[in-house]
Amino acid sequence: MKAVRFIPAAALAACIVLTACSDYVGKEATHPLYAKYETSKSAKSYREAAESLEEFLSICPKSPKAHYDVAKLYKENLENYPAAIYHLLKYLELSGETLSKQDQEAIRGYIRDCERLMFDSYRNRNDIKLADEVQPSADPAKLAAKNAENAALREKIQKYIENEKVILAQNQELRNRLAGARQAERPKDAPVSSSSATSSASTATATRGVPSSTTGTPGTTVAGENGVRYYYVAKGDGLQAIAQKMYGKASMWKIIQDANKETLGERGILKIGQRLVIPPAQQ
Numbered sequence: 001m002k003a004v005r006f007i008p009a010a011a012l013a014a015c016i017v018l019t020a021c022s023d024y025v026g027k028e029a030t031h032p033l034y035a036k037y038e039t040s041k042s043a044k045s046y047r048e049a050a051e052s053l054e055e056f057l058s059i060c061p062k063s064p065k066a067h068y069d070v071a072k073l074y075k076e077n078l079e080n081y082p083a084a085i086y087h088l089l090k091y092l093e094l095s096g097e098t099l100s101k102q103d104q105e106a107i108r109g110y111i112r113d114c115e116r117l118m119f120d121s122y123r124n125r126n127d128i129k130l131a132d133e134v135q136p137s138a139d140p141a142k143l144a145a146k147n148a149e150n151a152a153l154r155e156k157i158q159k160y161i162e163n164e165k166v167i168l169a170q171n172q173e174l175r176n177r178l179a180g181a182r183q184a185e186r187p188k189d190a191p192v193s194s195s196s197a198t199s200s201a202s203t204a205t206a207t208r209g210v211p212s213s214t215t216g217t218p219g220t221t222v223a224g225e226n227g228v229r230y231y232y233v234a235k236g237d238g239l240q241a242i243a244q245k246m247y248g249k250a251s252m253w254k255i256i257q258d259a260n261k262e263t264l265g266e267r268g269i270l271k272i273g274q275r276l277v278i279p280p281a282q283q
Helices: 009-018 032-042 046-059 064-076 081-098 101-125 140-185 194-207 239-247 250-259
Strands: 221-223 229-232 275-278
Touching: 032 046, 032 064, 046 064, 046 140, 064 081, 064 101, 081 101, 081 140, 101 140, 229 239, 239 250, 239 275, 250 275
Parallel strands: none
Antiparallel strands: 221 229, 229 275
């Protein structure tokens, strides 16, 4: 199972400046991230669609619709049942009395279905047979042992589900804290320092004439101005490997990291096709 990824800081900060959660509860479809989700889902890019909704939820965590939509993606398309359960529980929590008892029970049934699928997936991967699947002629002692084994397995899986819920909740809390920190760092009336203005002007000059897309063909390089280049991350790339390609020295990876702090975020996760700024070596 893949871990939930942290959101690129640049995209998160831009959304925080422009919007507030309350502005989009009930009007989710008007948000650019929701449009991206719809487009990705139509193209069957379900992982990208889920990431768009997770980004939206980091900005607007009280949207019942977003929790429900991402839960459906996790269950029906990505087979990430713990994540689906977490978001369905958040949907029930946020919807409250607006749902009829019948609808609430339908969501609980959906959650039970996720738990069953998660159990079946684990059982199939480990070739575990339940007691009622064993031939009737089997030794009663072995059947009793199998029953005890299955009971222990169910308890283990239930604990796993609970742990996943806690981890997902903690991850959401970290996203919310990051959103608050970014908002605090960007007050509307804050003066722009001369060094920041110079840096912005330099970046604008360097990127003139370069495609604005932040993704491209993996492994390719595009020339900018003033010696700046742009590299699109390929499968298996790390910052040291990219530094070796661009500068001929893996030890110069810190130059690339410093030039792409907002893109890489705190964890420095690289995505295939992601565009990185490659400053001149003397910088």
